[in-house]
Amino acid sequence: MVTVLQTENLEKNYMLGNIPVHALRGVNLEVAEGDFVAILGPSGSGKSTLLNLLGALDTPSAGSVRIGNSDVSVLNDSELALLRRRIGIVFQFFNLVSRLTARENVELPLSIANFPRSKRREIAEDLLEMVGLKDRMTHKPSELSGGERQRVAIARALASKPQFLLMDEPTGNIDSKTAKELMTLVKDLNTKHGMTIVMVTHDRTMAKYATRVLELLDGQIKKEACN
């Protein structure tokens, strides 16, 4: 078993004025290559906080996050930037660039990584085809449905060949039928392409697509179930 992600006694405190908020209170989590983990929990339980720490987008107050063989806390800025390129993140609100087409949005991380134009285009077109958007490549986000936008966001997250995919409420802003279609796609990424996935959600029906389900409550993992 290859461990891709590991947290040890992970804590995160925020200050709200001068009142401390204990968002995570000692989370121990290990994700192996090929896992599809759902983190289920009510609003405010710390799901996004945990996901941001797993994506090296934020720093812990205590405890540690290991990504592959690296302890995130000892990396310098350029090492962190390199590491982040290999992490795919999909957020609830898509975060697409509105003036760019679907294809240009998917190409964006590849431009940043200095891929030549023709290669960028080829990778973006392949990925958009894979997520079922072959005939939507030149649409801007405003010309796409919520489910289509989320597919573009997934294609963009996959463009840099990430070691794993983190998803924060990927179905939070789409209707339930579209959500099921999207989850079928996500499930296929895991089963057919071996992608390691950590998805946070407050929706039990979405968690059913995962192979492991963790329940987060008040910043702690309360239990783990296997689907």
Ligand SMILES: Nc1ncnc2c1ncn2[C@@H]1O[C@H](COP(=O)(O)OP(=O)(O)OP(=O)(O)O)[C@@H](O)[C@H]1O
């Ligand atoms: N930047 C911040 N400053 C202060 N408190 C914060 C901050 N971000 C989150 N919190 C608090 O930390 C706790 C966990 O928040 P988090 O966003 O991780 O919850 P969540 O499980 O993702 O909730 P939701 O399902 O509503 O997205 C909450 O009590 C929240 O109010």
Ligand SMILES: [Mg+2]
């Ligand atoms: Mg959240």
